[in-house]
Each structure stands twice: as structure tokens, then as C-alpha cells.
Amino acid sequence: MLKTSDPTELAAISKKMRRQVIEMITEAKSGHPGGSLSAVELLVTLYFDVMRHDPANPKWKDRDRFILSKGHACPILYSVMAECGYCPADQLNTLRKLGSIYQGHPDVRFMPVLEASTGSLGQGVSLAIGMALAAKLDKSPSRTYVVLGDGELQEGQIWEAAMFAGFRKVDNVVAIADNNGIQLDGFTKDIMDLEPLADKWRAFGWHVIEVNGHDIPALQKAFAEASSTSGKPTALIAHTVKGKGVSFMENNPKYHGQAPTLDEEKRALAELV
Amino acid sequence: MAINTKYELKLGAATREAFGKALVELGRTNPNIVALDADLSKSTMTVGFQKEFPERFFECGIAEANMAAIAAGLASAGKIPFASSFSAFMLNKGFEQLRVTAAFPRVNVKVVGTHSGISIGEDGPSQMSVEDLSLACSLAGFTVLSPADEVSMVALVKQAAAMFGPVFIRAGRIKCPLIYAADQTFTIGKAIELVSGTDVTLIATGLLVAESIKAAEALEAEGISAAVLDIHTIKPLDREAIAKAAQKTRALVVSEEHLVDSGLGVRVAQIVSETTPAAMEFVGVVDTYAESGAPDELLDKYGLRAVNVVAAAKRALARKKAGS
Known part of the structure; x- marks a missing residue:
């Protein structure tokens, strides 16, 4: 697979991923475009530059692991993994259809190359801690990355896990909050405000990095800082735009969980050239 | 016995x-x-x-x-x-x-x-x-x-x-x-017949296994031959052993330290209804939460004793007789 640190190449891949996300969800007639589009640069930077992994040897013991705790954003995960060669790109448009490996939320039964089945929010940090503890026991350099929604941070289990990892110094975990400010019912600040979010993670013993989640060089720098941080897990608060890259979807709660119409698909793809 | x-x-x-x-x-x-x-x-x-x-x-x-x-x-x-x-x-x-x-x-x-x-x-x-x-x-x-x-x-x-x-x-x-000797072998999914009997089968799990053995002894004293099955695996349940017991004795008591309407009993009843009809009785906690007390006092008060298994066996036997 292609590995690159060139931000221009990573940006080009990101644009391709956005197009695929729009096409997949339109074809499926249901799904979550907003939170998939906000996480594009996060996943692209991780899979194509930062993470140590090998699609030809997906169960390599010392691989870095990735968990999409906000499982509803799986179209971007499937697109990125297909681009890496983990799974067939020509089946991406079977998303959510009977018999497809591309289930509505990530499901290891259908896609053994996934690290975890997710979809019920709040559980990814705990899973990541378990994988990270196993790596420490095995004296493996493996690191575990987990992408969380900001609305998801309202789940109590997140903070049980945050307390554990901070106290136990599980420094081979990186939790990335896709902080797009919107959840299903509206703006996060109106539903259940998470601020001051950085202070919360710091109070639980985490090293916190705030970053523009669409700025690839800034993300590369942030992940490098996370890797060189020992004695503390890292929380990367990625400030993102829900629906990023499609003007009429940006910052619009409507597109949290609504598929584009055929006309909207056409308009979206016209913007992603 | x-x-x-x-x-x-x-x-x-x-x-x-x-x-x-x-x-x-x-x-x-x-x-x-x-x-x-x-x-x-x-x-x-x-x-x-x-x-x-x-x-x-x-x-x-x-x-x-x-x-x-x-x-x-x-x-x-x-x-x-x-x-x-x-x-x-x-x-x-x-x-x-x-x-x-x-x-x-x-x-x-x-x-x-x-x-x-x-x-x-x-x-x-x-x-x-x-x-x-x-x-x-x-x-x-x-x-x-x-x-x-x-x-x-x-x-x-x-x-x-x-x-x-x-x-x-x-x-x-x-x-x-202590029910078993150190050299007893166990297989997940396979019930163990602790006592053989022909009139009624006492099926139990956990603490109620010992109570069911005591119940079988009490029943024997009254001339009733009771078998005892230890169900140490609730899932997968030993379908064969349960069907065989139902067929052989046509009367079953299922006992457990659990709500009667959602534990072992209902799962045994499902197998019995799918295989061989039998008169069935259930011993367990009936739609309630218990209270503080010494364990023995609680087991007595909430009816999880050999005496309760014996009474249930007699009810099952009466229905078996009425139905035959």
C-alpha cells in the first residue's frame, strides 16, 4: 500500500475518500455523512502516514491498532481501509445492504480485519486500553488509536476509561475526539455541553493536544507529539467541521444521519473535484 | 436409592x-x-x-x-x-x-x-x-x-x-x-446424573444440587425413586439428558437459586415441551427480591431447601398420576 508523509498526497487521498463517502451513503440511502466527513483527515493521516500496519499481514502482532468508537462514521473507515487494500474497494457501494461486509456499523464478524465491533457509543476507549495493556504485557511497540465523537463523550464509560488510563499511565493509547460540535439532536453546546473539554481530559491525567482536525501537517505534528509522550495517554482534541468539504452539509445537524439525495450527491461531488 | x-x-x-x-x-x-x-x-x-x-x-x-x-x-x-x-x-x-x-x-x-x-x-x-x-x-x-x-x-x-x-x-x-470426588470428570454441556431414579427427576444447579440430593434421600424414605441431575452448564443445555429424564420419569422438578421465571427452569421446560411432555414443577425465587438475613434463614424463608424440592416432586408426581 501507499505510505506517504506528503501533505499534498494525503490531501488528495482525503478528497477521494470524501467522494467515496458521499457515493456510498447516497447508494445506501441511509447513513451518517456529517461525522464521516469530519473525520477524513484524521483517518487518512493515521492510516497512510502515522500508523505501523500492513494490509498484507493484517494480524501482525506488533501492528498499531485503530478503533472507530463512533462507529456510525464507518463509511470513512471502510473507504480508507479499502484504499489501503484491506478490503475490496469495488464493493464499497454495497454499504448497509444484505450480505455486505460493509455493515451499517463496524462488525468484525463480517470484516475480521477490523479491530473492534462498535456502534454503541462510549466503549472504544476501554477497548483501546485493553489492547494497549496487552501490548505492554507483550513488550510490543504497538499503539492503539481510538476516534471518538464529541457527543459520544457524554457517555459515562468514557470517563471511567479516562480515569483508568490516566491513573495507570497507559501511554500507548491515543484518544482522538472528532470535535465537530454537532450530534443527532443538534449542537453539542445546546444538548449537553462538553466544555471545558481539554480541562476535563487534563484533570483525568491525560496529555492534551488541541489541533485543527483538517490540517494535515498539524495532525502529523500532533501524532508525533503523542508518540513521544511517555507516562501519560494522549487526548487529541481535533477541532473539525461536521460535513467538511460539502458546503451545504457543513455545520448542519441535518446531515448527521441523513443520506444525500441524488441531486445532493451531484452537487456534493461537483464540489469535491 | x-x-x-x-x-x-x-x-x-x-x-x-x-x-x-x-x-x-x-x-x-x-x-x-x-x-x-x-x-x-x-x-x-x-x-x-x-x-x-x-x-x-x-x-x-x-x-x-x-x-x-x-x-x-x-x-x-x-x-x-x-x-x-x-x-x-x-x-x-x-x-x-x-x-x-x-x-x-x-x-x-x-x-x-x-x-x-x-x-x-x-x-x-x-x-x-x-x-x-x-x-x-x-x-x-x-x-x-x-x-x-x-x-x-x-x-x-x-x-x-x-x-x-x-x-x-x-x-x-x-x-x-462437597458433591464430587477430586477425580470426577466434567464436560461443558454435559449434565451429570448424581442419583438414578425412576419416578421423578430432580434437576438442579448450584446450591440446589445438594438440596436435591437430600430431597432424593427423603423421597426414597417414602418409597419414591428420584433421580438427580446436576446442570453445571446452563448454556449450552444438555438437551439429550433432559429429554431422556423426561421420557424416563415423566415428572421433573427444576430447582435454582434464581428467579423461577427466567432461569434454568424455563430453559428446561422449553426442551421438555419440544421433546417429551412431562409434569413439571419449579423451585426458585418467585418474582421478588429477598432481604437481609443469615444465608440459611434466607434459603428457608424463600423456599430453596430440600423440603421445598420434596413438596414440588410430590405435586409433579400427583399430576403425572392424574395424567396417566
Whole structure:
């Protein structure tokens, strides 16, 4: 697979991923475009530059692991993994259809190359801690990355896990909050405000990095800082735009969980050239 | 009475103590065994493992949901985690995590719920688990074990570690009668006929196995021949043994330290109704939560004794006779 640190190449891949996300969800007639589009640069930077992994040897013991705790954003995960060669790109448009490996939320039964089945929010940090503890026991350099929604941070289990990892110094975990400010019912600040979010993670013993989640060089720098941080897990608060890259979807709660119409698909793809 | 085991019912260790012992033994032979607890290690008896293998023991604090999912993460990365707490907390507080992170992806997690049933005693109903078998059985793909004494607990904990897949193991707080000799063999999914009989079959799990043996003795004194089946595996349930018992005796009593309408009894009834009709009676906790008290007092008050099994057997036999 292609590995690159060139931000221009990573940006080009990101644009391709956005197009695929729009096409997949339109074809499926249901799904979550907003939170998939906000996480594009996060996943692209991780899979194509930062993470140590090998699609030809997906169960390599010392691989870095990735968990999409906000499982509803799986179209971007499937697109990125297909681009890496983990799974067939020509089946991406079977998303959510009977018999497809591309289930509505990530499901290891259908896609053994996934690290975890997710979809019920709040559980990814705990899973990541378990994988990270196993790596420490095995004296493996493996690191575990987990992408969380900001609305998801309202789940109590997140903070049980945050307390554990901070106290136990599980420094081979990186939790990335896709902080797009919107959840299903509206703006996060109106539903259940998470601020001051950085202070919360710091109070639980985490090293916190705030970053523009669409700025690839800034993300590369942030992940490098996370890797060189020992004695503390890292929380990367990625400030993102829900629906990023499609003007009429940006910052619009409507597109949290609504598929584009055929006309909207056409308009979206016209913007992603 | 034809007794298939040679052993008297003298008091042995609590099944939670047997679990703790088996876990240490497993730790010595398999470096992939790890343990997690939620601030109850001195009660669940994982403390022995913690002392011998501190680097493989993860104290999670009072956060069962997080513990369940950390265990799943450890299992996904190749470890064989045993996560334990009181059964009431492990399953009720960790259920969603067990469903999504353990059952649904079918990871190799072992979950142990101690202090099950009402025999925990004085601590009272918030700590008592009378629905854990029901919850564990509703986790698709889980194997559910409910050993009756220390010998079966040690053997089944080791078998749980040796098999791949999620397992729930139910353990109790109080010391309980020793039913098996050290050389007894057990197979997950295979019931054990402890006593042979022809008139009625007493099917039981956990503490009620010893009570059912005592009930069989009492019935024999009245000229009634009762068989006793120990169901140490609630799921997968031994369909063949149950169908055979129903066919042979046409009268069954199912006894458990659990809500009667959601535990072993209903699962046995499902098999009986699908195979051979038989008169059935159920001994268990009836749609209520218990209270504080000495374990013996509670077992008496809530009807989980040999005398209750005997009465149920007579009701089943009366219906069998009326129906024949």
C-alpha cells in the first residue's frame, strides 16, 4: 500500500475518500455523512502516514491498532481501509445492504480485519486500553488509536476509561475526539455541553493536544507529539467541521444521519473535484 | 436409592474460593491468563492471582462497565482475561459492554460473577443476583456455567480457559456441600446424573444440587425413586439428558437459586415441551427480591431447601398420576 508523509498526497487521498463517502451513503440511502466527513483527515493521516500496519499481514502482532468508537462514521473507515487494500474497494457501494461486509456499523464478524465491533457509543476507549495493556504485557511497540465523537463523550464509560488510563499511565493509547460540535439532536453546546473539554481530559491525567482536525501537517505534528509522550495517554482534541468539504452539509445537524439525495450527491461531488 | 457418586455431602469450600484457586493454577501454566477486578478482589478471591501475578492483574476500581470492555480489548489482543465482580454488578452494570464488546464480536472473555443468588445473606438484595443466569444466557454465543461445588468449579474454570469464546461462570459466597470426588470428570454441556431414579427427576444447579440430593434421600424414605441431575452448564443445555429424564420419569422438578421465571427452569421446560411432555414443577425465587438475613434463614424463608424440592416432586408426581 501507499505510505506517504506528503501533505499534498494525503490531501488528495482525503478528497477521494470524501467522494467515496458521499457515493456510498447516497447508494445506501441511509447513513451518517456529517461525522464521516469530519473525520477524513484524521483517518487518512493515521492510516497512510502515522500508523505501523500492513494490509498484507493484517494480524501482525506488533501492528498499531485503530478503533472507530463512533462507529456510525464507518463509511470513512471502510473507504480508507479499502484504499489501503484491506478490503475490496469495488464493493464499497454495497454499504448497509444484505450480505455486505460493509455493515451499517463496524462488525468484525463480517470484516475480521477490523479491530473492534462498535456502534454503541462510549466503549472504544476501554477497548483501546485493553489492547494497549496487552501490548505492554507483550513488550510490543504497538499503539492503539481510538476516534471518538464529541457527543459520544457524554457517555459515562468514557470517563471511567479516562480515569483508568490516566491513573495507570497507559501511554500507548491515543484518544482522538472528532470535535465537530454537532450530534443527532443538534449542537453539542445546546444538548449537553462538553466544555471545558481539554480541562476535563487534563484533570483525568491525560496529555492534551488541541489541533485543527483538517490540517494535515498539524495532525502529523500532533501524532508525533503523542508518540513521544511517555507516562501519560494522549487526548487529541481535533477541532473539525461536521460535513467538511460539502458546503451545504457543513455545520448542519441535518446531515448527521441523513443520506444525500441524488441531486445532493451531484452537487456534493461537483464540489469535491 | 442408587447413588452414582460415592460421596457424602460434607461442607467444602465456597465456589468463589475454588474459582480463586483455579485462577492461580491457570496463571502458573498459561502466561496469557490475566485477571481484572472492580474493587472486590478480596471477595471474588482474585486476590491470590493478584499476589502471585501482579503484572497480569488489573484493578479497575468501581467501574464494571469499563472493566468489561477492557477485558474484551485484552482478549482481542490475544490474552485470556477473567473479569470478576459480584454477579449482580458484573452483569447488571456490565451487560451492555458484555453484549457489544464480548458477545457480539465473540471474543475470548471469561466473566465470573460471585456472590450470586440470595445466599450472600446479610448484605441484602442490592447485592444479590437473582437474574444473572437469565442475563448471561441472553448474551448470544456465551457459554454459561453454574458449578455446584468446589471440585466442579475448579474443573470448569480450567475448561472455560481452555475453550475459545465468551464464558460466564456463576459462583457463590457461602461454603457449600462437597458433591464430587477430586477425580470426577466434567464436560461443558454435559449434565451429570448424581442419583438414578425412576419416578421423578430432580434437576438442579448450584446450591440446589445438594438440596436435591437430600430431597432424593427423603423421597426414597417414602418409597419414591428420584433421580438427580446436576446442570453445571446452563448454556449450552444438555438437551439429550433432559429429554431422556423426561421420557424416563415423566415428572421433573427444576430447582435454582434464581428467579423461577427466567432461569434454568424455563430453559428446561422449553426442551421438555419440544421433546417429551412431562409434569413439571419449579423451585426458585418467585418474582421478588429477598432481604437481609443469615444465608440459611434466607434459603428457608424463600423456599430453596430440600423440603421445598420434596413438596414440588410430590405435586409433579400427583399430576403425572392424574395424567396417566
